[in-house]
Amino acid sequence: MDAWVWWLIAAGGLGIPLVLTAMPEFGMVAVGSVAAALTDALGGGLVLQTVVFAAVSVALIAAVRPMANRSRRRPPELVSGVEALKGRQAVVLERVDGASGRIKLAGEVWSARALDTDQAYEPGQQVDVVDIDGATAVVM
Incomplete structure (x- = not known):
């Protein structure tokens, strides 16, 4: 061969x-x-x-x-959807505790809950979005 x-x-x-x-x-x-x-x-x-x-x-x-x-x-250049919302700041509209609440995030009203169930955030406070769980923002 x-x-x-x-x-x-x-x-x-x-x-x-x-x-x-x-x-x-x-x-x-x-x-x-x-x-x-x-x-x-x-x-x-x-x-x-x-x-x-x-x-x-x-x-x-x-x-x-x-x-x-x-x-x-190199990190991904484009992050979209709920991944783009993680790490952003939001304003509390209705009291947010471990069970429920409302925030204004990226110009939209979102349901929210606190990451730490013992923590509560009052209207007007700024919070950081840690995660998105379904249609609920998890904040701290």
Whole structure:
């Protein structure tokens, strides 16, 4: 069997852990194997195939991995729905205790309850929204 076939078998073999583990490094090494197979098809010797395999694999890992790490560390740019309300401040409209109450949050009137059941907030006080439980804001 020609060497290029072995390189393609190696590329396919590296594709399996890529799919199973979602680690892009396996894909980059698989691309290096395909480059080595092309080198053999163009008449390059075993040493040149190995050098092309190593160079392409290392170059891809060195170029793509830092970009992937940067994008993974970046927080989501758009928060919407009830997630956007968490952490915001609201004004108490009706007394808020551990069971019930009303607040004005983002221009809307919400039912609310205190996070600490022993705590109560009087009308006019500012509170922080900790969570949204159904249609009820949990405040402190």
